Amino acid sequence: MIFETRLIAYVILALLVALVVSFLMTPVVKTFAYKVGAIDVPKDARRMHKVPIPRLGGLAIFIGFMVSILLFVPIRGNQQMQSILLGAVIIVVLGVVDDIMALPAMFKFVVQIVAALIPALNGVVIQAFSNPNIFSENLYWVLGGLSIPFTVLWIVAITNSVNLIDGLDGLANGVSAISATTMLVIALLGDQGQVSIVLAALVGACVGFMPYNMNPAKMFMGDTGATFLGYILATMSIQGLFKYYAVISFVVPFLILGLPIFDTAFAFIRRIAHGQSPMHADRSHIHHRLIDMGLNQKQAVATLYVISAILGLSAVVLTTGGEQKAMLFFAALCIVAVVTARVVFPKEVKEELKEELEELKEHGHHTAEDKPAAETAPSETAESGSSEAPGDSEKEEDA
DSSP: OOOOOOHHHHHHHHHHHHHHHHHHEEEEHHHHEEEEEEHHOSTTTTOOOSEEEEOOOHHHHHHHHHHHHHHSSSSSTTTHHHHHHHHHHHHHHHHHHHHHHHOHHHHHHHHHHHHHHHHHHTTTTOOOOEEEEEESSEEEEEEEGHHHHHHHHHHHHHHHHHHHHHSSSHHHHHHHHHHHHHHHHHHHTTOOHHHHHHHHHHHHHHHHHHHSSSSSSSSHHHHHHHHHHHHHHHHHHIIIIIHHHHGGTTTHHHHHHHTHHHHHHHHHHHHHTTTTTTTBOOSHHOOOOHHHOOOOOOHHHHHHHHHHHHHHHHHHHTTTHHHHHHHHHHHHHHHHHHHHHHHHHHHHHHHHHHHHHHHHHHHHHHHHHHHHHHHGGGGGOOOOOOOOTTTTTOOOOOO
């Protein structure tokens, strides 16, 4: 496929402008972070850094992105793009305030829903996606009246999924850049000019911040950056993947955003199985597991970059295939992942399963013993420790 020369030129310019602005703005934002007290102080075992590190780096990413968008994307009269950018501004303002002073989890969750509703009510919606049952006569699931709720759920979920993998230097930023690059390639293949330019700006903004965020990090992007990246990736996947590639819309977004989606899903399932709140923070994310296996931060991040890139490459390949090919490939990929884990890390997998079973049995035993006491003195129970609420970045990067 021969790409339109003018579109390629705009894509390159949008990427370069966002990169340069993001890179130049980071020291300015860093100074601002010190002045307003947006500093991440290591205070628990989940955090990988040992000295205070300034947050708010996401503000530099946002500024680089917005400058590029205002230069290369026609905004006037473009209601959908205006609504996406308005939602992004709300997400960033929320993140900035939260990075300076911690906000209540429920408040952040409500604001995220409002931010997601703005584009959803202006036509940025998931109207249908392919039926995962490849043998069904119905190729699509049309959402109808569920379009807006499903869209809001998708945006809020991806926003927080990216935020929850922000646990090592450069991890969330790099994975977001890889995901955005994958979407950019697919958008170019589909001749989606506006979506391509927006994604190019996002890639450039991420790359511009990368020198300050890689291990050892000089600055964290904080909730400001992690939630912003998740929000833009979610909305752009709707504008591009779900809209133009409906036949494989069930598979491709999950491949491109597979790392944050599955890590978050498994974390929630694990916590619920242990009788904990799904928002309860722990050291069981995939990046924690890699560190506990003996990898250092750079090795763990590189491993997750490779996984994200493989998933992204798979998504690009599938955009040229049919529905059955997509579904079968997705199923095969899941099987290969499980088998690889058992072969490469047989001891770790076996020990992990044994540990999980023992914890479940112990939890069930304690629940049975504590039930009578809980019934007689319910007011004495209190939850301690930190929570991993929507919009809360774990901010664990190692300096």
